[in-house]
Amino acid sequence: GGNPTLSIFDRYNDSYLRRIGTTVLAYVNMVCSSLRNSIPKSIVYCQVREAKRSLLDHFFTELGKKETKQLGSLLDEDPAIMERRTALAKRLELYRGAQAEIDAVAWAK
Structure with a gap:
């Protein structure tokens, strides 16, 4: 201190x-x-x-x-691959819709 x-x-x-x-x-x-x-x-x-x-x-x-064709030309992508992707996207939407319906029925019971 x-x-x-x-x-x-x-x-x-x-x-x-x-x-x-x-x-x-x-x-x-x-x-x-x-x-x-x-x-x-x-x-x-x-x-x-x-x-x-x-x-x-x-x-x-x-x-x-831009339209799909314009985008495809910009990407310089093979048209067959582009068509396959479109078809797969549609199929995926169908599967999702079906899954939603199955879920709705399953939950309704």
Whole structure:
């Protein structure tokens, strides 16, 4: 313990308090420097992310407007494979419909 009548500033000498002040100032300057570097990067990242999202939305909208034949020509896919995929998609829908009916009957009992 020290003398209780002395203030906290009287207990430490001036050079110690200056060293603390210098350390705190260095830390604040480091944080400010870090923010100066990271904030512009964050802004650009947000702009790029939004532009990407916007471009993808536009791309998918335009792609959705195209007909199956146009999409097939863009993909340069074998027409037989495209027909088989269409037939399999129809068959899958039939199976799903049948499964839904079976489930409805099974739950009704």
